[in-house]
Amino acid sequence: MPELPEVETVRRGLAPHVEARRVLRLDQRRPDLRFPFPDRFADRIEGRRIVAAARRAKYLLLRLDDGWTWLVHLGMSGRFTIADPGGKGPAKARSAQAGHNSGWALIDKHDHVLVELEGGVRLVYNDVRRFGFMDLIETAREDDSPHLARLGPEPLDPAFDGAALSAALRGKNTPIKAALLDQAVVAGLGNIYVCEALWRAGISPKRRAASVPGLRAQRLTEAVRAVIAEAIEAGGSSLRDYVQADGELGYFQHAFDAYDREGTPCRRPGCGGTIRRIVQSGRSTFYCPDHQR
DNA sequence: ACGAGAACCTGTTTGC
């Protein structure tokens, strides 16, 4: 899934196509994704104008002109793309497994929400594993919504500094790897970028979170910031499912130093270590035992 | 109260 850089890339891809456009039709093709859709979901969006495409952590926030925000989480395999009226490009990127014709050209069986906007713009939300979800929240009170209320700082926000991270990690016995995946500590990191940030900061993923204060925490915030900024710059990572809004693939995966590099030489100059894979709270961690302490 | 693990769902890769 999409971690913060991928969601930001999707946001940037969608924004010029959706902003200031009215939603003419929304076709919700099943009652739920990870959770049920809110009541009268399509009715409450059809006829509204999308005034802005924003993002908080891994949430895409489409601001509507009636004071509500259409919240989208892509889960592990969600894609939100611009459909090409000609059926090429994104349709191809969505791996056109035989679908059926619904008046929207050929659709995939995992295309769960189809949207038609003014000007002939069509959006497709596709999600194979259905871990994603959508909701409608009041824009003025969105910070109090259950989805957003407990999120920590954005990694690129200046408020995310060494002192703030130290404070968030205080008293935590869990490994630093797990702590960074906690969206209340810092919002938007996932398995890949946590591994990358720890590699850069030279911190062992097994180290107790509370033992990363002061200078180490400072270095860690800088590593997180750099990894996230570079990944956004590269248009995100393309693993199995992820594609940008226009169906193009991201490039950051070519820059991984740790993630999915088990058994390969550590790329840190002069290190000489070998990347190892371990499992922490049920998920793969990739790190270099030599320079990550 | 905290932290580890399971559960949610489908598709692809790996290993015997």
Next chain:
DNA sequence: TGCAAACAGGTTCTCG
């Protein structure tokens, strides 16, 4: 070659 187990970017709930 074939089949089954392992694994995949996230979040949330339960259990100890």
